[in-house]
Amino acid sequence: MTNPLRIGLAGLGTVGGGVVALLDANAELIARRAGRGIVVSAVSARDRNRGRGVDLSRFAWVDDATELAGRDDVDVVVELIGGSDGPALTLARATLGRAKALVTANKAMLAHHGLELGDLAEANGAALKYEAAVAGGIPVIKGLREGAAANGITRVYGILNGTCNYILTRMEAEGLSFGAVLADAQAQGYAEADPSFDIDGIDAAHKLSILSGLAFASRIDFAGVAAEGVRAVDSADIDHAATLGYRIKLVGLASAADGKLFQRVHPCLVPLAHPLAHVEGALNAVVVEGDFAGRLFFSGPGAGAGPTASAVVADLIDIARGPAQPAFGMPVAALTQFETADQASHAGRFYLRLTVADRPGVLAALTAHLRDSGVSIESLIQRGHGGSGGVFVVMVTHHVVERQVRAALDRMTASDDLLAPPMMMHILDF
Amino acid sequence: MTNPLRIGLAGLGTVGGGVVALLDANAELIARRAGRGIVVSAVSARDRNRGRGVDLSRFAWVDDATELAGRDDVDVVVELIGGSDGPALTLARATLGRAKALVTANKAMLAHHGLELGDLAEANGAALKYEAAVAGGIPVIKGLREGAAANGITRVYGILNGTCNYILTRMEAEGLSFGAVLADAQAQGYAEADPSFDIDGIDAAHKLSILSGLAFASRIDFAGVAAEGVRAVDSADIDHAATLGYRIKLVGLASAADGKLFQRVHPCLVPLAHPLAHVEGALNAVVVEGDFAGRLFFSGPGAGAGPTASAVVADLIDIARGPAQPAFGMPVAALTQFETADQASHAGRFYLRLTVADRPGVLAALTAHLRDSGVSIESLIQRGHGGSGGVFVVMVTHHVVERQVRAALDRMTASDDLLAPPMMMHILDF
Numbered sequence: 001m002t003n004p005l006r007i008g009l010a011g012l013g014t015v016g017g018g019v020v021a022l023l024d025a026n027a028e029l030i031a032r033r034a035g036r037g038i039v040v041s042a043v044s045a046r047d048r049n050r051g052r053g054v055d056l057s058r059f060a061w062v063d064d065a066t067e068l069a070g071r072d073d074v075d076v077v078v079e080l081i082g083g084s085d086g087p088a089l090t091l092a093r094a095t096l097g098r099a100k101a102l103v104t105a106n107k108a109m110l111a112h113h114g115l116e117l118g119d120l121a122e123a124n125g126a127a128l129k130y131e132a133a134v135a136g137g138i139p140v141i142k143g144l145r146e147g148a149a150a151n152g153i154t155r156v157y158g159i160l161n162g163t164c165n166y167i168l169t170r171m172e173a174e175g176l177s178f179g180a181v182l183a184d185a186q187a188q189g190y191a192e193a194d195p196s197f198d199i200d201g202i203d204a205a206h207k208l209s210i211l212s213g214l215a216f217a218s219r220i221d222f223a224g225v226a227a228e229g230v231r232a233v234d235s236a237d238i239d240h241a242a243t244l245g246y247r248i249k250l251v252g253l254a255s256a257a258d259g260k261l262f263q264r265v266h267p268c269l270v271p272l273a274h275p276l277a278h279v280e281g282a283l284n285a286v287v288v289e290g291d292f293a294g295r296l297f298f299s300g301p302g303a304g305a306g307p308t309a310s311a312v313v314a315d316l317i318d319i320a321r322g323p324a325q326p327a328f329g330m331p332v333a334a335l336t337q338f339e340t341a342d343q344a345s346h347a348g349r350f351y352l353r354l355t356v357a358d359r360p361g362v363l364a365a366l367t368a369h370l371r372d373s374g375v376s377i378e379s380l381i382q383r384g385h386g387g388s389g390g391v392f393v394v395m396v397t398h399h400v401v402e403r404q405v406r407a408a409l410d411r412m413t414a415s416d417d418l419l420a421p422p423m424m425m426h427i428l429d430f
Numbered sequence: 431m432t433n434p435l436r437i438g439l440a441g442l443g444t445v446g447g448g449v450v451a452l453l454d455a456n457a458e459l460i461a462r463r464a465g466r467g468i469v470v471s472a473v474s475a476r477d478r479n480r481g482r483g484v485d486l487s488r489f490a491w492v493d494d495a496t497e498l499a500g501r502d503d504v505d506v507v508v509e510l511i512g513g514s515d516g517p518a519l520t521l522a523r524a525t526l527g528r529a530k531a532l533v534t535a536n537k538a539m540l541a542h543h544g545l546e547l548g549d550l551a552e553a554n555g556a557a558l559k560y561e562a563a564v565a566g567g568i569p570v571i572k573g574l575r576e577g578a579a580a581n582g583i584t585r586v587y588g589i590l591n592g593t594c595n596y597i598l599t600r601m602e603a604e605g606l607s608f609g610a611v612l613a614d615a616q617a618q619g620y621a622e623a624d625p626s627f628d629i630d631g632i633d634a635a636h637k638l639s640i641l642s643g644l645a646f647a648s649r650i651d652f653a654g655v656a657a658e659g660v661r662a663v664d665s666a667d668i669d670h671a672a673t674l675g676y677r678i679k680l681v682g683l684a685s686a687a688d689g690k691l692f693q694r695v696h697p698c699l700v701p702l703a704h705p706l707a708h709v710e711g712a713l714n715a716v717v718v719e720g721d722f723a724g725r726l727f728f729s730g731p732g733a734g735a736g737p738t739a740s741a742v743v744a745d746l747i748d749i750a751r752g753p754a755q756p757a758f759g760m761p762v763a764a765l766t767q768f769e770t771a772d773q774a775s776h777a778g779r780f781y782l783r784l785t786v787a788d789r790p791g792v793l794a795a796l797t798a799h800l801r802d803s804g805v806s807i808e809s810l811i812q813r814g815h816g817g818s819g820g821v822f823v824v825m826v827t828h829h830v831v832e833r834q835v836r837a838a839l840d841r842m843t844a845s846d847d848l849l850a851p852p853m854m855m856h857i858l859d860f
Contacts, residue, residue: 022580025582025722026582029582033579033647137722138726142573146572146744146747147569148567148740150741150746150747152456278705291456293566293740293741294730294731294736295730297728300723301723301724307723309722310581310722311723314576316580
């Protein structure tokens with residue numbers, strides 16, 4: 001058997017500990033599958049003395065992670081530090097600059113600097129791999145880059161943030177408010193103390209920008225993602241959606257047409273007949289629509305030590321098996337640069353939740369605003385208490401361009417008919 | 431750009447036509463992704479004059495497919511002839527024997543001769559690839575061989591035959607009998623004139639043997655698959671299952687423990703909360719349970735020209751991108767040889783449908799047989815007409831070893847309590 005592949009591991013949090021545990025537990029199987037052993041040579045983390053439940057005394061320790069890139073006993077650096085810039089980026093540049101392979105779970109770094117790193121990897125003939133950056137152990141990067149490579153991709157979308165899906169699932173199952181579930185999730189460690197990356201859709205947007213680059217053979221364009229999180233979802237929305245036959249999910253969605261790339265993260269109504277509606281709790285799922293393969297659906301645990309370590313080590317096995325392939329499915333120079341699509345030109349059906357005063361004439365005024373903006377209504381529910389002393393009016397529009405819906409909502413907001421800002425969500429109609 | 435990868439295509443049915451159409455439609459994208467063009471040089475099929483809707487005059491024609499292997503203008507042979515032996519196997523041997531890559535969609539050939547072909551591929555340093563052999567365009571071969579490679583796999587199972595799933599879905603949706611749906615499916619071309627490969631579970635067994643070899647790093651063992659099809663599923667079973675909260679699906683399931691490999695294709699009751707229950711019509715789905723990744727779920731169209739061509743061309747792109755990897759994830763010599771597990775030692779809950787005479791004492795007799803075999807009953811429904819002048823008694827057992835259930839059914843069959851053979855199905859409890 002060939003020499004083992006030797007790893008320098010930067011970052012020993014949950015995922016780093018999971019990688020060490022996996023390489024220990026499945027060492028023999030991995031050596032059979034990779035054709036050679038995969039062993040850790042050296043590690044680095046912020047705090048050497050923190051208890052981690054795995055024996056690190058076998059490995060060399062370096063205080064400065066960047067040193068891993070220069071060590072003679074390291075063939076591949078695994079970067080699990082996190083953060084789009086700072087030490088993670090310094091280490092990534094140093095590793096690829098020395099023509100060593102880099103495996104990373106860092107979606108923020110890839111979303112912001114992926115193309116620079118891809119260029120550097122190509123220039124040095126080094127592998128840059130990142131299966132763990134999107135959807136945990138689900139092999140969706142490989143699925144797009146290789147499995148669906150024969151297809152023109154028409155659309156890629158999915159549930160990319162487990163924290164948001166966990167919150168929405170519990171809001172539905174237990175009838176709780178967003179704030180109550182978030183507080184409980186934080187107390188139990190399922191959500192970060194500062195949850196804004198998750199619940200404002202930034203984490204999902206990082207992942208979506210990576211998926212859409214692979215899907216459309218395009219330059220990663222994180223700045224072009226319109227991101228809206230789940231803070232505005234009220235438990236009344238979940239009830240109304242259920243009445244109408246939908247579940248509310250935070251969906252990241254990308255499509256490309258006419259030289260324009262449409263990328264959006266937003267809570268939307270998913271029909272119960274769609275497989276995404278049945279993705280519950282902390283699971284993730286990705287749908288890839290190919291012009292020949294049809295609709296491919298991947299789901300599984302999207303985070304956590306085991307699933308993420310599974311993806312990291314899958315990348316290591318790929319590296320052990322053979323020579324480097326382009327990180328984004330083709331050389332960076334061959335990727336397309338799309339324009340960003342105008343979000344408001346997107347057409348579809350929309351869910352509207354309006355908080356209105358309970359007085360005569362309000363419905364007539366609202367529906368007049370919609371009519372004047374060319375928006376027609378498919379169904380309307382008025383029921384329950386709307387808070388702020390008003391009632392909720394919930395509507396589903398017919399197929400219409402988003403710009404018209406926004407115009408109608410602007411008219412309503414300018415009038416005194418609404419007691420609270422309106423809530424608008426897309427309906428997933430495919 | 432490097433020289434194009436040149437294909438010899440054997441078999442010009444639905445899938446062969448789809449491959450030509452895909453290579454035409456996405457030629458530019460494929461060349462970007464593969465780093466070189468992929469072009470057809472020569473083709474072969476039984477009937478040169480059959481209309482196929484694609485222009486074949488650009489390609490060289492050979493009457494004997496085996497000649498494709500020897501042509502100087504062919505780098506890779508795509509075998510779409512079908513059949514476990516005969517011309518497909520002759521061509522496969524000739525291709526790999528000349529150190530040329532082989533891409534095949536032929537599950538029957540792989541189930542019977544995969545290891546021989548894998549050995550031949552290794553000996554000659556040639557690629558043997560077969561993504562299209564299982565689950566159409568869903569990249570599940572790649573998902574197992576590479577995506578989940580870091581995991582000890584505890585179980586792999588799924589819906590592997592679209593024809594059976596289509597029949598079961600229509601039986602449920604329209605309340606039709608098995609025979610009625612089958613006849614209609616045959617009339618519409620969804621089922622073969624001789625449907626036994628599909629409906630007796632042989633096709634699913636071929637696919638399962640390939641999946642389980644990859645999952646457990648074991649020698650493909652088609653002979654070790656216990657296969658039972660869907661002929662015995664009555665529409666009353668579908669009704670009763672629905673009452674109990676289940677859908678009936680033809681599931682192929684494999685697990686390995688204690689040096690024994692358990693492989694079975696059988697109709698079973700899938701709880702509505704399980705994602706397999708929502709796989710409808712001609713879709714396929716595969717679940718891979720990894721010790722670190724958790725439960726990974728893949729679904730999509732499992733057959734047809736587009737999806738199958740997508741998988742064939744994904745293999746071609748892999749070959750164009752880089753050197754050959756072992757066909758079964760590691761050299762054939764490194765694969766484990768398991769013993770075949772005893773099917774009757776499998777434990778779980780069971781669904782029983784008994785057709786009994788409508789007279790006093792029958793239930794007492796039946797339940798006594800169950801008691802004497804150590805089988806206890808979780809729930810029991812007696813309702814409706816059982817045909818053969820009797821009534822149906824439907825039971826769900828508690829968790830029990832299959833041998834005991836079979837013993838109880840043998841006792842019942844030996845008595846005169848049953849008016850028709852009993853129906854037993856497993857309940858998918860994970």
